[in-house]
Amino acid sequence: MKKKIAVILCGSGFKDGSEIHESVFTLNALSEHGADFQCFAQDAPQADVVDCLSGQAMSGTRNQRVESARIARGNVKKLSDLDPAQFDALILPGGFGAAKNLCDYAFKGISATVKPEVAHALDGFSKLKKPIGAICIAPMVLALHFKGKGLHLTLGSADADLEAQLKNLGHHHKACKVTEICVDEASRVVSTPAYMHENPAIHEVNQGITKLVGSVLSMI
Amino acid sequence: MKKKIAVILCGSGFKDGSEIHESVFTLNALSEHGADFQCFAQDAPQADVVDCLSGQAMSGTRNQRVESARIARGNVKKLSDLDPAQFDALILPGGFGAAKNLCDYAFKGISATVKPEVAHALDGFSKLKKPIGAICIAPMVLALHFKGKGLHLTLGSADADLEAQLKNLGHHHKACKVTEICVDEASRVVSTPAYMHENPAIHEVNQGITKLVGSVLSMI
Numbered sequence: 001m002k003k004k005i006a007v008i009l010c011g012s013g014f015k016d017g018s019e020i021h022e023s024v025f026t027l028n029a030l031s032e033h034g035a036d037f038q039c040f041a042q043d044a045p046q047a048d049v050v051d052c053l054s055g056q057a058m059s060g061t062r063n064q065r066v067e068s069a070r071i072a073r074g075n076v077k078k079l080s081d082l083d084p085a086q087f088d089a090l091i092l093p094g095g096f097g098a099a100k101n102l103c104d105y106a107f108k109g110i111s112a113t114v115k116p117e118v119a120h121a122l123d124g125f126s127k128l129k130k131p132i133g134a135i136c137i138a139p140m141v142l143a144l145h146f147k148g149k150g151l152h153l154t155l156g157s158a159d160a161d162l163e164a165q166l167k168n169l170g171h172h173h174k175a176c177k178v179t180e181i182c183v184d185e186a187s188r189v190v191s192t193p194a195y196m197h198e199n200p201a202i203h204e205v206n207q208g209i210t211k212l213v214g215s216v217l218s219m220i
Numbered sequence: 221m222k223k224k225i226a227v228i229l230c231g232s233g234f235k236d237g238s239e240i241h242e243s244v245f246t247l248n249a250l251s252e253h254g255a256d257f258q259c260f261a262q263d264a265p266q267a268d269v270v271d272c273l274s275g276q277a278m279s280g281t282r283n284q285r286v287e288s289a290r291i292a293r294g295n296v297k298k299l300s301d302l303d304p305a306q307f308d309a310l311i312l313p314g315g316f317g318a319a320k321n322l323c324d325y326a327f328k329g330i331s332a333t334v335k336p337e338v339a340h341a342l343d344g345f346s347k348l349k350k351p352i353g354a355i356c357i358a359p360m361v362l363a364l365h366f367k368g369k370g371l372h373l374t375l376g377s378a379d380a381d382l383e384a385q386l387k388n389l390g391h392h393h394k395a396c397k398v399t400e401i402c403v404d405e406a407s408r409v410v411s412t413p414a415y416m417h418e419n420p421a422i423h424e425v426n427q428g429i430t431k432l433v434g435s436v437l438s439m440i
């Protein structure tokens with residue numbers, strides 16, 4: 001039986017959606033390991049649309065599922081249709097979208113809330129003791145949702161502000177290089193910093209994510 | 221001295237821009253080989269905008285350079301600023317954008333013309349005998365521009381129509397699996413089919429592109 005992994009996307013682009021490299025490397029590593037994957041996204045507008053060249057806000061709205069289909073080549077199911085019983089693990093790539101569309105951390109910091117469909121997915125996998133992988137800023141989505149549960153997570157290098165935020169949410173931070181992963185065996189959560197580091201080499205981002213995928217799959 | 225490779229993007233998404241996986245795997249393989257890269261795109265609207273979930277046309281316009289910045293994390297120069305003398309090789313990822321934005325093959329078949337800035341880049345690298353890599357449908361851009369020059373190219377499996385088109389343009393087709401490359405030593409052109417094949421495993425697309433990048437770099 002092939003392992004079957006659900007991947008949550010939330011748009012296509014580092015400034016307003018899923019980080020493209022992180023998402024592609026996740027799917028590539030899953031495929032390389034012989035696992036099946038299915039992408040999911042909320043059928044809802046992105047929080048904003050950002051010109052990724054200038055960094056300025058753009059007019060118009062973009063739908064998370066429609067834009068995620070750019071990464072997933074058309075095969076993105078509605079997140080509301082995700083049944084954790086049908087999958088062996090869940091992976092959340094990062095990008096600003098994780099902080100804007102999966103929760104509102106980008107706007108509210110640690111008083112943010114996680115979107116209901118995302119929260120429902122996290123609860124489902126967690127209750128079934130199925131592993132969850134989170135990349136880049138996506139561990140913050142777990143930190144918000146599993147407040148007080150004492151997760152061990154990485155958000156990159158030692159950063160006083162981020163470490164304080166994780167501590168305030170009742171978790172523990174582990175500094176990791178871009179090629180490293182933080183494995184929380186007890187909570188079955190794996191994280192890797194990817195583009196939380198400034199300007200890492202793209203192939204090192206791939207190395208970190210490939211390790212994360214291998215670790216998540218080894219827990220199944 | 222690090223090798224320096226120019227990569228031409230034309231949007232972000234398989235139906236109306238650069239194929240995202242192909243673009244990311246190109247940048248990743250270049251980085252893995254220790255080469256520097258710089259992405260370029262025309263500062264011009266895409267030929268169209270397509271909903272990559274439904275496959276239907278969408279309203280609105282999107283700028284090729286702005287959308288390419290989603291793949292290149294903001295670092296995309298204007299194609300009009302590309303000076304082939306400053307680079308060692310050129311690589312063109314595929315996606316429908318290559319057939320819609322780099323030329324109008326998607327609309328006019330082999331009577332298509334290649335966009336002036338793209339033609340200028342191809343001429344520049346070719347005259348300096350610098351290698352050119354082309355992925356998926358992008359070899360058709362070379363076939364159109366270098367009409368009658370007898371290039372050896374792959375567009376995937378044996379396909380009577382595509383083979384006839386290449387023959388009519390004065391070139392030779394080589395059937396390749398997704399993990400294979402077609403190397404034309406004389407013309408210093410390397411191609412790989414990637415998503416010209418239907419539903420290949422994403423990691424096999426990566427394998428073909430990684431081979432292409434290695435072959436292009438070996439010619440420098």
